[in-house]
Each structure stands twice: as structure tokens, then as C-alpha cells.
Amino acid sequence: MQDNVIDVINLSLPYAFQKFNISFERNKLTVLTGPNNCGKTTLIRSIIGQIFTDNTIYIFSQELEYYRITELNIIMKHIIPDEYLFTAPTIFQELNNSLNNLEISSSIKRKKIKEILKQFDLIKIENTNPNELTEANKIKVQLAKCLLQSPKILLLDDIFITMNNDERNNIIRSLKDFQKKMDLTIIMTTSNLNDCLLADYIYVIEKNTIALEGTPIEVLQKDNVLNRIGLELPFIIDLSVKLRDYDLINDVDINSDIDGMVNLLWK
DSSP states (O other): OTTEEEEEEEEEETTTEEEEEEEEETTOEEEEEOSTTSSHHHHHHHHTTSSOOSSEEEETTEEGGGSOHHHHHHHEEEEOTTOOOOOSSSHHHHHHHTTTTSOOOHHHHHHHHHHHHHHTTOGGGTTSOGGGSOHHHHHHHHHHHHHHTOOSEEEEESTTTTSOHHHHHHHHHHHHHHHHHHTOEEEEEESOGGGGTTOSEEEEEETTEEEEEEOHHHHHTOHHHHHHHTOOOOHHHHHHHHHHHTTSSOGGGOOSOHHHHHHHHTO
16 A cells, blocks of 8 residues: 555445455556446545445555545645636646745746646647637647646546547657656556556556456457456557467567568568
8 A cells, every 4th residue: 555646445336336345556657447437436436535435545654534625735736628617718828827825936836837838739829718619729838837846646537538549649759758757657558558558557447347458468468358347458559469379479579560561560
């Protein structure tokens, strides 16, 4: 438990979980994946306290119920699409307002905001009303707001559903950068296995239980289980698995990087 930021122990909720256990390791990008209605969002809502449970959820080894809401809001941020509200007239002002509780100078605030606007490719539209943005850019602004406040834990519930592949890949890479720089633990849910390729660890949930867990390569090569659940393998993993099945490569050569696979095949 000492290396975990969150431990869920014997979580039981009607029509959802029965004595469900899961842990999330410090400073990791962990993905929760599975088909629709498998319990991913319910788990996120339980962790952030939106769903009350008599069961035990530990945040940094302390029971969730012992945290004051203000304490929890400092260490843990979350994004659930369509459950956020922008109140400022521009993106820049929205981000600036999110830093009002921090005792830092205006020049440092401006520098931090400009840096994160650049990171999420929002510089050119910083004077736009955030409520008029596309859904993808609204998510980017919300991510920027959360990250500016330097949380220890960031929970993201299926935030990539409205984004194209380039947008989602760029954001995941940005999140990996923040994870390393900020000692940040990121937990995100998705039904798209392409979002799992840069994860440190994956949990596959089926019928409210953990069907698979491990590193991306360990989990994604279990094509028989994933196909049965109804999840589609990323192209490069699917190619690797097929090459393995035809004895053209070994298990250890299964690759999540297309350039790495090309180099392997040209050897």
C-alpha cells in the first residue's frame, strides 16, 4: 500500500461491484479499459466521492471519508466530460482564475499560463470564450486548469471520445510529460485500446471484475480475451500478434511502436 496513491478494498455497490479490489501506483499512468457499462465511470465516481460507499477507499493510505472536501480538491482533480463549467470570457482568464488561490505573482502566473497554453496548442485562441470551443478544445482547457493547480492525482473519464487520433495522441504524450515533471499519478478510463499504448499499467474490466492487468504489451497480446470482451486491438499490436501466431516473431518481439516493428522485420 505504501507505493500506491489509491487503494480500493472490497468495494460493493448494487448492480456494479461486489468485493472489488484495485490499486493505483504512485507516479504511473494507469488506464482502466473495458466495454461500456463495465463499471469504469462508477469506479471513478466512487474514488472522487460522488458515489457514497460504506466500503474502504484509501487515498495516500488515509480513508477517503477522513478528507475534507477542500483537502481532496487540492490533491486530486478529475475531468468527467459535460460536468465542468467555464465562467470567464476568455480561455486565458479562465486559466488565470484557476490560480487565484495560489500566492504567486502576476508575472509568474502569466508565464505558467503561457507555457501550458503552448503545451496544449491553445495559444492562438487564448482570447476565445471557452464555452464556444469544440468539445476537444474544451477538454484541453479543462486539462490545463487542472494541471496548473499541481494536483498529485488526476482522474480522466473517457475524455478522448470526441477527438481524432492525432489530438488524442498529442494529449497523451503531453500528459506523460506532466506525469514525469510533477510526480503526477494519472488514472484514465477508455474503451479505445489505442489510448493504452503509452500507459504504464492497464486494467481491463469485464462485468465489474478485473479480467486482465499488466503492462501494455502484457495485456494487449491477450487478443483472445480482448476479442471476446469486444475490444479492438490497436493496428500495430494486432499485426504483431498475427506475426507471432505465424511464428514470424516471438512473444518478446511484440511491439507497440510501428518503427520498431519495421526495424525488426527488416533484420
